[in-house]
Amino acid sequence: MLDLKDLENQTIYILREAYAEFKRPAVLWSTGKDSTTMLWLCKKAFFGKIPFPVIHIDTGYKFKQMYGFRDSIAREWGLDLVIAKNQEAMKEGVGPRDGKFECCTKLKTEALKKCLEENGFDALILAIRRDEHGIRAKERYFSPRDEDFKWNYKDQPLEMWDQYQSITEDKTHTRVHPILHWRELDVWEYVKQEKTPVNPMYFARNGKRYRSLGCEPCTSTIDSEASTIDEIVEELRVTRIAERSGRAQDKEKAFTMQKLRALGYM
Amino acid sequence: MNINVVIVGHVDHGKSTLIGRLLYDSDSIKEGRVEEIQKLAEEYKKRFEFAYFLDSFDDELKEERTIDTTGVMFKGEKNLYSITDVPGHKEFIKNMLTGASHADVAVLVVAADEGIQEQTGRHTFLIHMLGIKQLFVVVNKMDAVGYREEVFQDTRDKVAQLLASFGYQDVPFIPGSAMEGDNIYKSSVRMEWYKGPTLIEVLDEVEISKEPKPLRFVVQDTYKVDSESVVVGRIESGTLRKGDSVVFQPSGVRGKIRNIRVFQSELQQAERGDSIGIVVDREVKRGDVCGLVEAPPIPTEEFLGEAVLLGKSLRAGDRLELRCATRRVSCQIKEIREKINSETGEVMGRHPAEINENEAATILFATAPLVVEKFSEIPELGRFVLVKDKNIGAGVVLETTN
Incomplete structure (x- = not known):
């Protein structure tokens, strides 16, 4: 097993770097195990109170239990919750039958894009992990996105030691991945330890x-x-x-x- | 124990294949993944390759080369490994360095049928610069040379000579074939003449020792917690105890550690790697480095470093930003002392006017006051990146002039 203390220390370090380097960060929360664990790590990094907004992308297709869980945690932890929705696409009735690629792009990516524009966030903290998917294994801790939201995966920044590249030009944002190095098993071991x-x-x-x-x-x-x-x-x-x-x-x-x-x- | 291993070597010498083989033979590949890759290979009219467990970009599959670094984990008999694959192509040195910067151990892969190539030398130079002391060599693709002992010996002799020029002595060499599975995770029956260990056996013997070092705590920020000012940061080396008398540099602030705080708890002491908060009742700034009064950090305005450049060019007199730990300062290239061939480590010229992409040099930096340490003494504070609109280079501190 990876040492949970090492994992936690590294994640807290990254969260504090992000908070120090960006003007207006926000954390993305799906209510799943990874992002809920990360919210807990945010609480630990900032001594109880998460000092930035928490975004939940609502596609309208989430499980009922996810909404209930979201609202109860948001209350209990005093989260500054921002709900991101692509109202237009939802009105048009976009759904998985339009193709999953289309649906995910419209209801998640586009919703997030709008939310970012409206709120002026310059950093998005996300709970993706390398061991989830081959493509996520290629990510950096700090990963820039251009104004069209695009990930230029062919030219990623030099990221040595813990020197994360935090420069963002206007209208762009940086994705921050504080639990990139955790495995699924580590998350559950941590959930068990931290209750x-x-x-x-x-x-x-x-x-x-x-x-x-x-x-x-x-x-x-x-x-x-x-x-x-x-x-x-x-x-x-x-x-x-x-x-x-x-x-x-x-x-x-x-x-x-x-x-x-x-x-x-x- | 968790060991970070980076696999380095020239393009197409079999780095990704070797990792794919380790994952496959150690039963770490998830169900359906092999079939998924077989399907993909058919679709793209390629032969099934173990490398495709790592190379997840469609461009990587099409071009049959790794573009960016990948991290995977798997369990050996004794250790848990975080294995980093890096591209072996010159245009992706930036990605290679990103992947290699956290490694404890490196495995150099040299194809038996090609021997030493350009990136064999450059990657060796770079891992040497990064301070990676433990190195193993796999002479790969032994299947392509009929598993002949003399080819292995010849390759070993030449590579050993290259390694010796970077100070690597008595490095273990393993003849293997990642493609066929010889001596990577399982012993080979096709090379009876080799009596030594497999790659996984040598890796399972690795131990990482950390010698005691003076305290260095780097400041990230200051938070207000319950109306108390808490200085947050990380211990990069040594131990911090409640009650310690400390000094922060370059601000010069002195104080006493009144409390060590983490969420919902207080600590009597904290160790290397710990992300903590301290209460000192003095104002300190992000970028400050804290040490004990008995063994304090010393601020400097000039130091000699060895750096590799990933950006276009760097000239004597250029100004840019330098980052070490959480400190950012503006700096000037006071003097480029020696230009170094990053393929061989040889000095190519003294006092050149400029260095270019992928070249290395020893450079005298003039900076705003900051704390750096000799890389050989406290590596965490002896390494820096150079920034000009983006991260364009990285280096280590050779000498400080206080």
Whole structure:
């Protein structure tokens, strides 16, 4: 196991660097295990009070339980919650039947883009991890996006030691990835150690559980008997199944994830 | 123990394939991934390659080369490895350095059928500059040379000579084939003449020792917590205890550690790597470095560094920004002492007017006051990046003139 203390120390260091370097950062929260863990790490880094807004992208297709979980944590932790929605696309009825690529781009990426423009955020803190997906394994801790939101993955910054590149020209923003180096197992070990709240959908019922949470139409369960945090940790020690196996948008076509991310997807 | 390993070497000598092989043979590949890659290979009319576990960009697949660095993790018998793949192409040195900068150990891959090539030398120079002391060599693609011992010996002799010029002595050499799986994770039956360990066996023997160093705490920020001023930052070396008398440089502020704070708790002491908050009742600034009064950090305005340039060019007299730990200062290239061939480590010329992309040099920097340490003594404060609109170079501190 990676040392949880080392992981936590590094993440706190990155969060404090981001807070010192950017004028107006915000953190993205899907209500899933990774971003909820990261919110907890924000609380630890800033001694209890998260000093920047927390954005939740609402596609209108999220599970009902995710909204309930979101609202109760937001209240309990006193979050400055900003809900990002692409109202226009939602009105037009954009949905997964339009193609997953199209749907994710409109309801998530575009919604986020609007939210950024309206609020003038210059840094977005995200809970992506290298071990989730090959394309995320290529990321930097501080990753610049241009004014069209694009990720120029062919020319990423030099990022040596902990010298993150934080220069952003006008109208651009930087993605900050403080838990990039964590594995799925580490997140659960940490949830166990810190007793942080998790959405009950991760726990097995009738032999099924969600391993990764997204929008309802595009997220499926895995076969599992793990109904407690301990059992999830045990399951992850031996499993050969990929974490995002239940996430449809990754699998639509080869390199869909790369194309989504190049346009500004998380 | 968690070990950070970087795999370096010339383009197409099999770095990504070697990591793919380690993942595959150690059963770390997730279900369906092999089939996914087989399908992809068919679609792109390529042969199945272990490298495709790492190379996730479509351009990487099309061009059959790694463009950017990738981090993967897997478990050996004893250690947990964070393995970093880096591109072996000259145009991606920036990405190579990004990947290599956190490594404890390097594995140099040299293809038996090609021997030493341009990036073999350059990557060795760079890992040497980065202070990576533990190095192993895999003489790869032994299958392409009929697993012949004399080819291995010949390659070993030549590479050993190159390594010796950078000060690497008694480096273990392993004959292997990442493609066929010889001596990477499993022992080979095709090279009876080799009695030594596999790559994973030598890696599992690695231990990282940390010698005691003087306290250096770098300041990131100051927060108001419960109406108390808390200075947050990280301990880069040494130990900090409640009650210690400390000095911050370059601000020159002195104080006593009244408290060490983390969320919902207080500590009596904190160690290297800890992200903490301290209460000192003095105003200090981001970029300050704190040490004990008995072994204080010393501010400097001039130092000699060895740097590699990734930007277009750098001339004597140029002004740019230099960052060391959390300190940013403006600096001037006072003198370019020696231009170094980053492929061989040889001095190419004294006092050149400029250096260019991918070239290295020893440079005398004149800076606003900051704390740096000799890289050989406290590496965390002995390394810096150079910034001109973006990060354009990196280096280590050779000498400080206080």
